Amino acid sequence: MAKYSTGGGLDSGDSCELCGASGVETQSVNIAGAQIKVCGDCAQHDDTTKQDQTSSDRDESERKRTAAQNTARMFGTRGGDSEHWESGADYEDDQLPYLVSDYDDQLTEARQQAGYQLGELAEELEAGESDLLALEQGRAIQAGVGGSVVAAVEEFLDIELVDER
Numbered sequence: 001m002a003k004y005s006t007g008g009g010l011d012s013g014d015s016c017e018l019c020g021a022s023g024v025e026t027q028s029v030n031i032a033g034a035q036i037k038v039c040g041d042c043a044q045h046d047d048t049t050k051q052d053q054t055s056s057d058r059d060e061s062e063r064k065r066t067a068a069q070n071t072a073r074m075f076g077t078r079g080g081d082s083e084h085w086e087s088g089a090d091y092e093d094d095q096l097p098y099l100v101s102d103y104d105d106q107l108t109e110a111r112q113q114a115g116y117q118l119g120e121l122a123e124e125l126e127a128g129e130s131d132l133l134a135l136e137q138g139r140a141i142q143a144g145v146g147g148s149v150v151a152a153v154e155e156f157l158d159i160e161l162v163d164e165r
């Protein structure tokens with residue numbers, strides 16, 4: 001049966017106070033607020049290591065949240081201010097129009113009803129498959145899909161994706 005103590009350091013020939021393994025090299029760790037001697041296998045339960053990982057997870061979560069906020073700021077948090085979300089994109093010759101809110105779902109449903117795979121539709125329209133995929137995933141702005149691609153899709157599938165404002 002394992003015993004608990006307030007030992008410290010790295011010892012050889014002790015027994016693990018968590019799993020009871022004897023004759024093993026032990027190290028002092030903090031588990032549930034108690035400083036105990038454990039074997040290498042049980043050392044993974046060290047609360048200090050878990051706190052470091054939790055801090056790392058928090059840092060990653062904070063980074064993702066900040067990135068999402070920055071993306072939202074760039075792509076549409078201004079209530080339809082096209083001048084804002086189009087900045088930095090090269091739409092001079094092929095400007096992406098405002099799209100209806102569910103353009104991605106409409107396109108996917110229309111393509112499937114017409115019996116086309118994504119690659120087949122791209123070939124038929126002489127458009128990039130990545131552009132059509134971006135449209136179906138609701139990422140037209142971020143992917144820089146041109147208005148001509150949207151117009152070709154609308155005409156070919158007889159759907160309306162452009163929001164006439």
